[in-house]
Amino acid sequence: MKRALWLLALLPACREAPPPGPQKTAAAQRAERRLFDGAPPVIPHQSFGVACISCHNERGLEVAGVGFAPPSPHADTRGMSAISRCTQCHVFRATEALFGANDFDGLRQDLRRGARLYGGAPPVIPHQVFMRENCRACHSGPAAREEVRCSHPERARCVQCHVPATGAPDFARE
Amino acid sequence: MLRPDPDRLLRRDFLKWLGAGTGVVAFSCSDRQEAGRLAGSGAAESDLHWGKAPCRYCGTGCGVEVGVRDGKVLAVRGDTSSPVNKGLLCVKGYHLPAMLYGRDRLLHPQLRQPDGSLRRISWDEALATVAGKYAEALQAHGPGAVGVYGSGQWTVFDGYAALKWCKGGLRSNNLEPNARLCMASAVSGFLAQFQSDEPMGCYEDFEAGDDFVLWGANMAEMHPVLFSRILESKRRRPSVRIVDIATRRTPTSEYADMYVEFRPGTDLALANGILHLLVRENRWSKAFVAENVVFRRGSEDLQQIGYGCFGEQAERYTFEDQAQEASFEDLERFLAGYAPGPVSDITGVPEAQIRALAEIYADYGRGTVSLWCMGVNQHVRGTWMNNLITDLHLLTGKIGRPGANPFSLTGQPSACGTVREVGTTCNRLPADMVVTNDEHRRKAEQIWGLPEGTIPAVPGHHAVDLFRAFARGEVKVLWVQTTNPWVTLPNLQRMQRRPGDGRFLVVSDIYPTPTTDAADLILPAAAWVEREGVFGNSERRTQQWNKLVEPPGEAREDAWQIMQVARRMGMGHLFPWPEEDWHAPMFEEYRSFTLGTGKDLASYAQLQRTRGLLWPVVDGKETRYRYAAGFDPYVKKARGVHFYKAKGYGEKAALWLRPYHPPAESPDAEYPLWLCTGRVLEHWHTGSMTRRVRQLHQAVPEAYVEVNAADAAALGIKDGDRVRLVSRRGSLELGARVDGRGQPPPGSVFVPFFDEHCRINALTLDAMCNISKEPDYKKCAVRLERA
Structure with a gap:
């Protein structure tokens, strides 16, 4: 805690703009790397021969000459230890060619979609939280999309105020 | 090679992260427009109708939630309420919906x-x-x-x-x-021993077991979600061990506490070698065997049995096994030839490893789960090999209790x-x-x-x-x-x-x-x-x-x-x-075959409500451990097991004496390499579904041949070179992979079978198991040439 306060004190000096982005927009890039929103992204780089977690750690890592390695959103796999087997779900691209055309048009979430009870209320979480327990992976830091960037990442207990929407019908007494 | 040092970079990066998080960051206008377009209908996960289904691909049967809107599948997610996968899927499962929408779907007769x-x-x-x-x-x-x-x-x-x-x-x-x-060899294996098909254990064995002995099963790629359950057990209980018994190193081997490499087909000798040590050193469960086990012996004459692919057998193969009664003394005599020395000579497995394997099965205090799939089943003596694995459990009494079972994995849903x-x-x-x-x-x-x-x-x-x-x-x-x-x-x-x-x-x-x-x-x-x-x-x-x-x-x-x-x-x-309404009545008619047999299925209505149930389902309750007192409603005993389906064996299980036979075709001067075939994580079976999914196809776009580095060097072949693989039946040109994700030992190669443009089965031999008639896709002889 003491260390965090010390870091916060240094904040103004460390503020800097994100590195110049690639040609494609963030949204296009996101869509290109995911079959649909919720699918595991493919790996957009070649294997570096190191454990994925050495860059894609809890906070992500700026790797000189490569770019920002986004943090891993996975924290707890509830009895399913997949964390050490990243390539079980995330695969490299060996080619750009296709076997054949595919017309699948998957879920692309409206990133402003988290519903609020009223203007200043905390938005509910519009996606499954399982395998996305590290909220800050997508909601803060250089990898966060503008639309979902959190204004208060220093508040570590996100689900204290933001709850998952389940799509359950409204409450009614039987 | 890039080797970032996380410890050194962490502090600087953490600062940057905080800075970016609190600072004002300019995003371009085009990004906003792009975001708007890609938002599509503006649906959120919670706006979709989510239905349940098991995954379409392998035999694991992961629960999938399927997100539907306007008559289209838009997304899937792992079903967190499924007891099989507890929310996790593998890369194939996460990419399921695109499998339905390949543009060349067949639409008309x-x-x-x-x-x-x-x-x-x-x-x-x-x-x-x-x-x-x-x-x-x-x-x-x-x-x-x-x-x-x-x-x-x-x-x-x-x-x-x-x-x-x-x-x-x-x-x-x-x-x-x-x-x-x-999996025909697993069927004939279970039938020969229990007179009823399918395993007694269930996936909870992955949390209950201590030692997981994988007989030729590359679970990390073929049953990834189940392998995750084993890895999680190992993470929670460091005493958990994984033993990988295989003919090549695979991603599974990386997680193994012991890697045992045997020569193709010699697993029969290895299993007999373990049985030999258990018997010779008196490390078997006399009480369990006396109460629950009978001994049987089948036809063993190699000339009479053959391989189902040479001479007259190449037209029609109708061999039938003849069972004879046997005794423990027969087993002792039979195993005399499988001492560690000779078994090590046949298998190439060091004697110390044979002893270590025997120790794993012998240690009654630790639960042992044997797992196998195609490595054992696609085998000219696949039924025998199934029998020998189950024999290890029958002889030690490690069967019919949580965490101690022989468990055959399946490859189809x-x-x-x-x-x-x-x-x-x-x-x-x-x-x-x-x-x-x-x-x-x-x-x-x-x-x-x-x-x-x-x-x-x-x-x-x-x-x-x-x-x-x-x-x-x-x-x-x-x-x-x-x-x-x-x-x-x-x-x-x-x-x-x-x-x-x-x-x-x-x-x-x-x-x-x-x-x-x-x-x-x-x-x-x-x-x-x-x-x-x-x-x-x-x-x-x-x-x-x-x-x-x-x-x-x-x-x-x-x-x-x-x-x-x-x-x-x-x-x-x-x-x-x-x-318009035939599914439920058809299922109920089928179900009537099962009621009262020990294979009782749940009613259709109950299946509609649940995330699946383990049969036998009696009075609406599933059975996690078959034949086990306290679990299986058909077992009336207070403790232990009762193999009540095996009427022909006096309701006991049969321990079969099964010898070692050599493979149908072995490498020689003309065809000096072993060929093994199989799957990869990203593709399922012949790839007719998974290859139409961009992410999966681009990950592994074509078949290749894995070659050992020493063999490659001797032939002047480098990683990525085009090579020709030739057997007595056909030849194939494909790319070489040296030190890839799978590493065959010197003298053997591996080719996946998913690629319809590169059909490895033009080379394989139609030799088959004498009992199950399942072909052996794991062993034949080939020659490798530069293309």
């Missing part, structure tokens, strides 16, 4: 014209054509001239419709599944539920019944309301012989559903058809494949959640799902196709249910 082209026809014409061809062949040549070939991807409905139509309507036992190529339980093979009927048993046939005839004597008592052709008979023109009409034999059968050139051979091949599928290329009539099938279905997974879990979207074009489910043809052949009485 198509009939092959004399010039080889395809003409679109109506369903009416298509169904009348199929009915006419079957009727014609039946009349002219009898029931031996027709056949149906399905798969472990058939839903229970498809399989049950095919079984009833074939055996009760066509009066032909020429009904076979591709599962004959896949309903290999168990449909093929093994419905009984869609040339000799079986539902719930462990067989056509060769008078009482069993009568029971089926009674349930089906058919006259006594309708079902023929003689088994039909097993899969390989069915296609051999089709190639000879002896079987005239064959209907293939949900499988791709023109890629998967061994020794493929046997399949070459001769012009004017009078054969008629009907193929139902969802995409064009080499099998539809060979078809005379192509029928478009509905896939996965485009229809209502039931699958049964490896752990006896029966899982139901509802139709969630309409199939494309005129595609229809396989069971519907069969029932329509049956109606047009005057066999409508077999399917007396209303066209």
